[in-house]
Amino acid sequence: MSTPTVTVDRSDLPVVVIGAGPVGLAAAAHLLERGLDPLVLEAGDDVGSAVRAWSHVRLFSPWRYNLDAAAVRLLEPTGWTSPKPTGLPTGGDLVVQYLAPLAAVPTLAPRIRTGERIIAVSRVGMDKTHNHERSDRPFLVRTQGSDGTVVDYQARAVIDASGTWNQPNPLGAAGLPAIGEAEAGEHLSGPLPDVLGADRARFAGRRVLVVGAGHSATNTLLDLVALAEQEPGTVITWAVRGASVARTFGGGDRDGLPARGALGSRLRTAVQAGRIELLTEVTITALETSGDAVAVATSSPTGDRRLSVDVVVAATGFRPDLAMLRELRLDLDPGVEAPRRLAPLIDPEFHSCGTVPAHGADVLAHPDTGFFIVGMKSYGRAPTFLLATGYEQVRSIAAALAGDAAAAADVQLDLPETGVCSSAPPVVSADGSLDIDESASAGCCAGPAGAEPVSIGFPTGSAHGRAGEREARV
Incomplete structure (x- = not known):
């Protein structure tokens, strides 16, 4: 042509x-x-x-x-x-x-x-x-x-x-799709399903695995918790690749955006209450469709595990x-x-x-x-x-x-602090409290010598994009 x-x-x-x-x-x-x-x-x-x-x-x-x-x-x-x-x-x-x-x-x-x-x-x-x-x-x-x-x-x-x-990231490690990921497409959801609205029937009373540690995962998990209160058969599992979810829980009251801090606090409360099963240091190696369910093969330092779920929410970023x-x-x-x-x-x-x-x-x-x-x-x-x-x-x-x-x-920005800033990985204590090495903060966020630091935070909704040009949430 x-x-x-x-x-x-x-x-x-x-x-x-x-x-x-x-x-x-x-x-x-x-x-x-x-x-x-x-x-x-x-x-x-x-x-x-x-x-x-x-x-x-x-x-x-x-x-x-x-x-x-x-x-x-x-x-x-x-x-x-x-x-x-x-x-x-x-x-x-x-x-x-x-x-x-x-x-x-x-x-x-x-x-x-x-x-x-x-x-x-x-x-x-x-x-x-x-x-x-x-x-x-x-x-x-x-x-x-x-x-x-x-x-x-x-x-x-x-x-x-x-x-x-x-351009979503795959579920598998090494930047590649997990074995069988493409074939399991009917069981996979995008990063921001409308759990309480248009997509409700897909999640109500189902076993749901949410993969990802960003704000897309946070919003979906909180919606699923709300859904589970109305539909008791809804079972929620949350899998992340890292050893800690402290950054997902965020800075709480220290966050310059109160709504952002509240999201992380609510999620931490739900995990502590047992409404969400949290799996850390998880690598998804394979997916295998079996009838109406999908078997998700995972590996972690504690051993291999197969999860049988109905829906996988891939909130793995872009x-x-x-x-x-x-x-x-x-x-x-x-x-x-x-x-x-x-x-x-x-x-x-x-x-x-x-x-x-x-x-x-x-x-x-x-x-x-x-x-x-x-x-x-x-x-x-x-x-x-x-x-x-x-x-x-x-x-x-x-x-x-x-x-x-x-x-x-003459570039200038005046944005709210996240309340979480450290060059050393923050961890969550056994009681769910956030443990941050404050002495490392300057090294993390100071930028090049002489540069004026400016806070760039997560919004909820990707546009960002979180959208085309959405606010990034993943």
Whole structure:
């Protein structure tokens, strides 16, 4: 099939934004303020498609952390009413009260195209092996529409805000699916099932295994506890790979977001009360379907075990889709798969909290000048992310693309502390209390010498995305 190329005069090439989630639309708003022409390409049928997938989930970050300043400035002249800053929205609220009205703003609406999945990003007439005058070539963004039509767009710059929602991590260890995982698909649930709503029948009175130690797992486990009170036959098992769930339980009263602290406290209470069976240091090695159940083979330091369950909730997190960026020259950390300068600040192997220095265009830049990965996808395989972080990222990038180096470098964030910050792994004592080595805190969260630490916490709802660009919850 021939691929038509959409071209315009070189001086009028747009900045292509991949993804119409919260961070993608914020990027477009900042570009418009800077006099640049955004073109937002969204794979879903509507804006915020990933957020819509977890519309039943309530965020623990209030509205004031979920609204972008430039987006609000676009909305205000339309008569839009801002939500109460301290209110806690659901994913559905985020779409209905913010994303949908933002996408309908007359200056932005014509610049959004939905139903266009990105196949690849490259340079016009040049693969990644060629470097001579590479930065002078426009970017080429190839998409495929829902009807199969393939179109090439040219761009002066590209901002990838596509998120990680469609790239879940497998249940198995070593980054690979467990043996039989694909064949057991009918027994597997995504990370954020609507346990108390649309998916209730699938979980009521069933044996459920939840795998994962993030906030996706927390929300699902708490919903299952509530369901079990109404449906006594509901049995809940929680399996994690680590030796401790202290970080999942969180900082409690020390958390700057009370709703986030309360989630962890409620989960700890449920575990202590025996409503949830907790299995730590568990590796899932195989799944085997047997009738209406699935046998989950696990291994741990205490020995091997087979769990017979009806449903497995895979709240195992996400990873970035890098396949579409194969023809670009990227500088990514080989482990975290985040921009190399950002990776040491967010690597979950070394950080027990979400505190990193504020960062913008300089940290997020790649060898292919004019290309940036932002939002949840910029954090690669690290799960700690707030929407406000993405908003500051795109503000800085828009300033850089407009030639305002000073504004691009002036990155600032004011976010709540998580209440859990330590370079030594926190542990839970036998009585369920949180034991943190306070002496190690400075080493964990101080960042590079001279950097100002900024708290980046977990929201509930992935968009993040926890969503496309959801707030990350896993």
